[in-house]
Amino acid sequence: MNVDSGHRPQQWSHGFCKCGGSLGTCCLTCCLPCITFGRIAEIVDEGRSSCLSHGLLYGLLLTINFQWVYSCMYRKRLREKFGLPEEPCGDCCVHFFCEPCALCQEHAELKSRGFDPSKGWTGAPTAAPQVPPSMTK
Template sequence: MLVILLEAIMTSKMVIQQPQPMMDSRESNEWGSGICDCCNDVPMCCFAFWCCPCFACIHTRDYGQCLCLPLLDVFGCVRPITMSMRVSMRQRYGIKGTMCNDCLYASFCTHCAWCQMSREMKERKMQVVLVSAKPT
């Protein structure tokens, strides 16, 4: 009897699978609003129009990056920080698009690009959690 029990244990395979991290997001891989959908959030777009540097700094901080990072955009015709934030947001939320379009929007539609990113963050409502790799 003991031999049969041991034989049954030895032949059965035990599969242990660790839970995988998941990011819950919307089904769509498109932006939640268009680049010119300022009527979706008029107060926010007015704030972005009248004081874009302040607006960009606040939303960069909310996204989990350095507060003053957008201030580097004033040095040049291509807005590197705005473009980088759009690329990062597309990657984080799984939005399809190209870096060429991100560059065009960042360079010629800066206020609208920041408003679109703000609406997307509000719509996705995903908390940013920063994890330290150093043992404490």
């Protein structure tokens, strides 16, 4: 779902520095960000690639401190999919300067839209996604 230029972008369901509203997600992301990222990427890719493959590539890039480029690409795709604004700054800046906050916010966004990131794409909501009132004609 992409937003037409005539529509105002939706807002993120959780603030950037709010740990996604979940202490568990925050702890997991700080200790094992490859798992959180893999879950996000699998859903954004609509199951075309697995959490494991994304997590392994993220972990490999983490060893050379280049994982933020990979995760930045998925933040952009998630934003475009749900019509979210690029905030608090550009996608790459967000991931470069505070990767855990960015991943927690993205994880929380998927949960607020009915996905269960721990189940991957198989945890996708079966009902049609809810359109906020600001998006109706």
